[in-house]
Amino acid sequence: MTRQAIPPTRRPSLGGRGAGLALAAILVATVAACGSGSSPSGDSTGAAGGSGAGSTATGASGAAGLTGTVTVLAAASLTESFDAIKADFEAAHPGVTVETSYGSSATLVQQVDNGAPASVLALAGSAAAEPLDKSLVKDTTSFARNILEIAVPPSNPAAVASINDLAKPTVKVVLCADTVPCGKAAQATFRKARVVPNVVSKEVDVKATLAKVRLGEADAAVVYHSDVVAAKDAVKGVAIEGQYNTSLTYPIITLTDDAATRAFVAYVLSDAGRHTLASFGFAAP
Amino acid sequence: MVGGGTGRRVGGRLVLGVPALLAVLLLVLPLLALLLRTDWSRLLADLATPTVWTALRLSLTTTSCTAALCLLLGTPLAWLLARSDHPGTRWLRALLTVPLVLPPVVGGVALLLTWGRNGILGGALSAFGIQIPFTTVAVVLAETFVSLPFYVLAVEGAMRGLDPRLEAVARTLGASELRYLRTVGLPLVLPGIASGLALAWARALGEFGATITFAGNFPGRTQTLPLLVYVELERDPQVATSISILLLAISVVVLGALRGRWLR
Numbered sequence: 001m002t003r004q005a006i007p008p009t010r011r012p013s014l015g016g017r018g019a020g021l022a023l024a025a026i027l028v029a030t031v032a033a034c035g036s037g038s039s040p041s042g043d044s045t046g047a048a049g050g051s052g053a054g055s056t057a058t059g060a061s062g063a064a065g066l067t068g069t070v071t072v073l074a075a076a077s078l079t080e081s082f083d084a085i086k087a088d089f090e091a092a093h094p095g096v097t098v099e100t101s102y103g104s105s106a107t108l109v110q111q112v113d114n115g116a117p118a119s120v121l122a123l124a125g126s127a128a129a130e131p132l133d134k135s136l137v138k139d140t141t142s143f144a145r146n147i148l149e150i151a152v153p154p155s156n157p158a159a160v161a162s163i164n165d166l167a168k169p170t171v172k173v174v175l176c177a178d179t180v181p182c183g184k185a186a187q188a189t190f191r192k193a194r195v196v197p198n199v200v201s202k203e204v205d206v207k208a209t210l211a212k213v214r215l216g217e218a219d220a221a222v223v224y225h226s227d228v229v230a231a232k233d234a235v236k237g238v239a240i241e242g243q244y245n246t247s248l249t250y251p252i253i254t255l256t257d258d259a260a261t262r263a264f265v266a267y268v269l270s271d272a273g274r275h276t277l278a279s280f281g282f283a284a285p
Numbered sequence: 286m287v288g289g290g291t292g293r294r295v296g297g298r299l300v301l302g303v304p305a306l307l308a309v310l311l312l313v314l315p316l317l318a319l320l321l322r323t324d325w326s327r328l329l330a331d332l333a334t335p336t337v338w339t340a341l342r343l344s345l346t347t348t349s350c351t352a353a354l355c356l357l358l359g360t361p362l363a364w365l366l367a368r369s370d371h372p373g374t375r376w377l378r379a380l381l382t383v384p385l386v387l388p389p390v391v392g393g394v395a396l397l398l399t400w401g402r403n404g405i406l407g408g409a410l411s412a413f414g415i416q417i418p419f420t421t422v423a424v425v426l427a428e429t430f431v432s433l434p435f436y437v438l439a440v441e442g443a444m445r446g447l448d449p450r451l452e453a454v455a456r457t458l459g460a461s462e463l464r465y466l467r468t469v470g471l472p473l474v475l476p477g478i479a480s481g482l483a484l485a486w487a488r489a490l491g492e493f494g495a496t497i498t499f500a501g502n503f504p505g506r507t508q509t510l511p512l513l514v515y516v517e518l519e520r521d522p523q524v525a526t527s528i529s530i531l532l533l534a535i536s537v538v539v540l541g542a543l544r545g546r547w548l549r
Contacts, residue, residue: 106519172419177502179519200419201501202508204515212501216403217418 067095068260071117073108074100075124075250076205077146077182077223080230081280082122088276089267096260104180104205105129112136112255119261122268124181124206124224125248132253139254142285143268144277147247148182148189149225150238151213158219163189163240166197166220173197174209174218182206185246186222193244197222210235224248229281249285316533323530324523331527339505340513341531344490347421347509351428351489352482355436359485360478363437364466367444378441385434392430393498400426400499423500424507428489436485443477444470483540490536 074082079102086098103111105128112118113133123129124146152160158171166173175197176183183202190197200218203209210227212218214234228237254265267273274284324331331337366378384392400407400417407417417423447470455465471478493511500507502516510532518525 104519110519110522174501177516177519179516199503200506201503202516203502204497208497215397215401217397217401 065095066093066260066263068258069097069099070119070260070264071099072101072120072122072264073112073116073118074102074120074122075105075108075128075181076102076207077124077226078102078122078250079207081226081277081282084276084280085268085273088272089264092267093260093263096263098264102207104176106131106180107205119254119256119258120265121253121255123251123253125185126251127184128181129251129253136255137253138257139265140251141265141269142249143252143273144250144282145247145285146224146226146250146282147245148185148222148240149228150240151210151221151223151228151231151235152219152238153213153216154233154236156236156238157216160220160238162238163193163195163244166190166222167195169198171198172200172217172219174201174203174212174221175199176206176209176222177202177204180205181248182209182222182224185248188246189222189240189244192246193241224281226281250282319526319529319533323526327523328527328530331524332531336504336513337510337528337531340508340510340528343421343424343505343508344510347424347428348486348489350425351432352486354425354429355433355482355485356478359433359436359481360440360471363440363444363481364470366437367441367447378438381434381437383434384430385438389431389492389494390498393427393495396423396427396430396495396499418499419501419503419507421500421506424496424509427495427499428492431492431495432485432488435488436481439481439484440474440477443474443481446477447473487536487540490532 072082072086082100082102086100090096090098101108105123105125108118108121108123109128109132112121113131113136121129121132122143126142129140150160150163150166152158158165158168160166160171165171175186178184178187182205201212203212206223206227209221210223210231213221214231220238222240225237228235252265252268254261268277278284366374387395397418398404400410400423402408402411402416402418410417417426451469451473452465455469460468491511492509493515496507496509497512497515502508502512508516510528514525514528514532517528
């Protein structure tokens with residue numbers, strides 16, 4: 001097995017089978033390395049010893065020694081409140097990492113049905129959970145309530161004062177798409193008020209809808225009260241009368257059965273969690 | 286030693302063949318999945334809805350306008366780029382490729398900041414009562430923004446391939462630059478223009494990010510087929526799959542026709 005010396009000019013750029021194997025190894029390694037960033041959450045349950053966070057322990061504070069990752073998929077309207085809850089929860093449980101992803105409830109349910117790794121699903125309205133594969137659900141609890149509100153730019157250029165103004169042809173109205181909860185709720189509200197709004201766009205989720213008002217491109221958007229609260233000075237809220245308004249009860253759905261996940265859900269339902277949610281404009285369920 | 290040679294050749298084939306096969310699988314498998322998971326019995330019923338027809342019509346109208354804009358604006362630009370050896374040309378060409386690599390959503394934001402009500406041009410336009418966002422014009426602008434670079438680069442490449450002696454001869458015979466372009470240059474680069482148009486058109490047909498960010502999503506006005514696929518995926522995934530098949534079929538038919546007619 002003496003390798004014969006090959007003149008440099010004729011040497012194949014990648015010599016022999018060894019290189020083939022090496023290339024295959026590089027490929028596998030590349031895919032593995034790129035994939036390691038998105039490890040599924042359920043595999044590190046970390047139930048070691050710390051059994052304090054059972055579903056009955058609503059306080060969830062004394063549950064020391066919890067470890068693992070909790071992957072939370074939450075409705076876009078929960079962005080600010082769940083960011084705050086995540087920070088508080090991680091501060092109380094240094095061993096636990098909470099990964100959050102926000103989108104329209106319809107998108108999130110679609111993702112979970114298609115196998116997206118998630119421990120907790122928090123949706124805008126119980127109707128959004130209907131397409132969810134029920135065999136994945138370990139537990140469902142209502143944790144917050146939200147109502148609709150009209151968001152206008154701070155200067156309110158179209159002088160929107162009530163839901164009736166949204167029918168004016170000079171007022172550019174942006175709604176959520178009919179497929180997502182805020183869009184369905186807005187439709188119900190317009191039906192009740194017998195108003196046909198001058199809609200220029202139907203956005204994919206509530207934050208995208210609000211963004212069009214924040215950018216000043218739309219004169220009004222129908223979003224949740226909590227979105228107007230969370231946007232602070234970037235938008236102004238115009239209330240929708242109670243008899244027309246639509247309220248949604250948000251469910252929190254447990255998808256994996258590990259201690260860290262149960263502790264997180266318990267924290268959302270605890271007084272501290274409720275308090276955070278209330279500070280972002282959510283009512284108790 | 287002959288055996289060793291074949292061994293090396295087989296080894297070489299393996300080294301190149303295995304990754305090449307993986308590449309083909311990576312590209313073809315998802316297309317195959319789309320075909321396998323389509324409920325063919327429902328396909329026609331899924332597509333024969335007013336929503337799909339409206340989106341299809343809008344997609345075809347806007348992509349045709351985009352192709353026309355590419356042709357009218359992109360061809361002169363490609364010509365000037367191909368003929369210029371000014372050092373600034375390199376920079377201009379690099380600048381023109383930026384929209385090519387920019388995430389489309391970022392393109393949408395940039396378009397909003399340009400043509401939006403508070404944008405650098407849109408602010409002045411709205412003084413005249415012209416508003417671009419949320420209109421079909423915005424869809425065409427978004428599609429042109431992402432596809433014009435494809436067209437210009439493809440056509441410029443073809444134009445650079447022209448034999449410079451042709452022009453020298455034409456000019457000695459007294460032809461002006463425009464006459465040379467019309468009678469000799471353009472006919473010769475027609476295949477390049479066709480393939481550039483096909484590329485640009487296909488890119489425009491698939492445009493999603495810039496459109497939904499800049500033009501919004503409204504049936505009949507700004508909801509093109511890709512936007513409809515995204516929205517339908519949340520309502521009825523089977524309908525989304527059917528529309529995807531439609532998009533796939535349109536692309537294949539148009540690219541196939543162009544290829545057969547214009548390309549080698």
